[in-house]
Amino acid sequence: MPRPISVRIDPSALAHNFAQVSHRAQQAYAGHGLVPPRFWAVIKANAYGHGIAPAVHAFQAADGLAMLDLHEAIQCREQGWTKPLLLLEGIFSAADAELAAHYGLTIVVHTAEQLQWLQHTKLSQPLPAFIKLNTGMQRLGFDASDFAIAFQQAKALQQQATLGDLGVMTHFARADEDPSTTQQQMAHFNQYAAPHSSWQSVGNSAATLNTDFPQWLQPNVQYWLRPGICLYGSSPFIDLPAETLRLQPAQTLEAELIAVQHLKAGDQVGYGHTFTATQSMRLGVVACGYADGYPRHAPNGTPVVVGGIRTQLVGRVSMDMLTVDLSAIPHAQVGTKVVLWGHGGPSVDEVAQASGTLGYELLCAVAPRVPRFVLAEDNHEK
Numbered sequence: 394m395p396r397p398i399s400v401r402i403d404p405s406a407l408a409h410n411f412a413q414v415s416h417r418a419q420q421a422y423a424g425h426g427l428v429p430p431r432f433w434a435v436i437k438a439n440a441y442g443h444g445i446a447p448a449v450h451a452f453q454a455a456d457g458l459a460m461l462d463l464h465e466a467i468q469c470r471e472q473g474w475t476k477p478l479l480l481l482e483g484i485f486s487a488a489d490a491e492l493a494a495h496y497g498l499t500i501v502v503h504t505a506e507q508l509q510w511l512q513h514t515k516l517s518q519p520l521p522a523f524i525k526l527n528t529g530m531q532r533l534g535f536d537a538s539d540f541a542i543a544f545q546q547a548k549a550l551q552q553q554a555t556l557g558d559l560g561v562m563t564h565f566a567r568a569d570e571d572p573s574t575t576q577q578q579m580a581h582f583n584q585y586a587a588p589h590s591s592w593q594s595v596g597n598s599a600a601t602l603n604t605d606f607p608q609w610l611q612p613n614v615q616y617w618l619r620p621g622i623c624l625y626g627s628s629p630f631i632d633l634p635a636e637t638l639r640l641q642p643a644q645t646l647e648a649e650l651i652a653v654q655h656l657k658a659g660d661q662v663g664y665g666h667t668f669t670a671t672q673s674m675r676l677g678v679v680a681c682g683y684a685d686g687y688p689r690h691a692p693n694g695t696p697v698v699v700g701g702i703r704t705q706l707v708g709r710v711s712m713d714m715l716t717v718d719l720s721a722i723p724h725a726q727v728g729t730k731v732v733l734w735g736h737g738g739p740s741v742d743e744v745a746q747a748s749g750t751l752g753y754e755l756l757c758a759v760a761p762r763v764p765r766f767v768l769a770e771d772n773h774e775k
């Protein structure tokens with residue numbers, strides 16, 4: 394028998410989350426008299442650990458899919474996706490351009506080198522492109538002072554049929570926590586990028602879900618929003634749980650108890666003896682450790698559900714195991730089901746918060762050694 398741990402993916406939760414997020418944004422945009430937004434569903438990093446194939450099928454209602462890796466874009470075409478695909482970091486070499494053209498991809502152009510690579514290539518079809526403005530993230534994008542020239546060069550490439558339709562784009566640094574920074578970034582974008590094209594892409598999950606965001610947008614612009622994390626049932630906001638946003642978990646990490654220990658007062662648990670029993674208690678050993686993608690930094694008290702009852706981690710997480718308090722779960726025994734996060738367990742955001750990280754990192758990091766099961770689309774967990 395394989396080691397009793399698995400990760401379950403629920404495509405109907407993914408589809409539900411997309412419908413929920415897009416409906417919420419459509420309402421907000423209509424309320425501000427804006428053009429209905431379109432959506433790139435972001436599926437980078439193997440669809441945030443959920444798998445490209447289930448994501449492609451679950452996000453059929455999206456207008457396009459966005460990712461970083463060429464091979465993930467190719468997988469989408471192989472899965473039958475015919476709508477747009479966006480490479481969020483564009484091409485990494487001149488040779489990528491023809492591959493992108495061959496698969497009908499849309500690219501981001503964020504640096505002068507990419508424009509140079511394109512100058513010396515003859516493509517089988519023009520590449521639609523978003524020219525990216527750096528509005529204060531200081532990661533990718535042309536600065537305001539270079540943007541007009543970059544856009545001009547892109548237009549020249551459009552003349553020679555290397556680039557196709559040209560849009561403009563930016564990315565927000567603090568949309569999850571500080572609206573005033575987003576407002577400033579948007580003002581910058583409206584000043585320097587927006588005049589060049591009415592095909593515009595802004596907005597991660599936090600901006601997509603923020604119903605105040607549309608007040609900084611312009612009429613007659615076709616915005617293509619780029620939600621990612623929220624589609625996977627994790628909240629981008631520290632103080633707003635996913636269920637409040639009516640998002641459903643789509644990834645469930647599950648294991649079983651493989652041993653039960655009976656502790657007496659004073660017994661100490663695991664590496665470093667970081668937990669000491671204050672009275673006699675039962676301790677469960679779970680077949681899940683950091684080599685499975687569970688965060689090693691999860692402290693004593695991190696929530697976990699054992700046999701349907703919520704309890705907590707005690708002792709340090711080791712490579713292949715972790716230990717839990719069974720005091721309140723007398724029926725727990727070897728073979729009892731343990732949900733680390735997801736449906737029937739704590740939310741991935743709760744585990745992340747306890748461990749000093751984000752749901753993003755945990756969802757992406759489930760290890761390849763953990764067997765993955767994808768539920769049938771009509772087999773919803775709720």
Ligand SMILES: *Cc1c(COP(=O)(O)O)cnc(C)c1O
Binds near residue numbers: 597619620
């Ligand atoms: C990852 C990413 C997104 C999606 O961000 P979320 O916070 O997951 O919604 C959007 N745009 C770009 C450029 C990204 O890299």
